[in-house]
Amino acid sequence: MESSDDTPQVILNKDKNIFEISGRCLPEDAVSFFNPIMDWIKRYAQSPNPATAFHIKLDYFNTASSKLLxxxxxxxxxxxxxxxxxxxxxxxEEVQEAGAEFSEQVDIPFEFRER
Structure with a gap:
């Protein structure tokens, strides 16, 4: 999915092993925006690559997007x-703290990088 003023770019490419969400995330209808991503992840989980690095490069996200993230x-x-x-x-600091909070709430490895 290409980015817009209110939605991030989303790359979900199993063949190239590229999984990324980047940009600003404040869609008018966050559920409708995230549903196809969630559906794709559920399908991917049934036959994933040997290793998967999911990159999150968000500049800003609103409260509704935070829950869906x-x-x-x-x-x-x-x-x-x-x-x-x-x-x-x-x-x-806001995005850094959000990442730290997410990492505490889900039991998967997080790596933090500066851009």
Missing amino acids: LDLLTALKPIPAIRVIWHSYADD
Whole structure:
């Protein structure tokens, strides 16, 4: 999915082993935006790659998206060798803290990187 002013770019490419959400995430209808992503993850979990690194590079996300991001991270849990790479800018404490909170709420490995 290509990004817009209110939605992030989403890349879910099993063949190239690229899994990424990047940009701003404040869709008008967060549930409708995240549903196809969740459906894809559920299908992918049935036959995943040997290792999966899911990159999250969000500049901003609203409260509704935050809840659905947590749901998305929880959906990743059954995938063997999954890890989340949480990207944030050095001066963006809000996104850094959100990543730390998510990592405590889901039982999957998180790696934090500065952009």
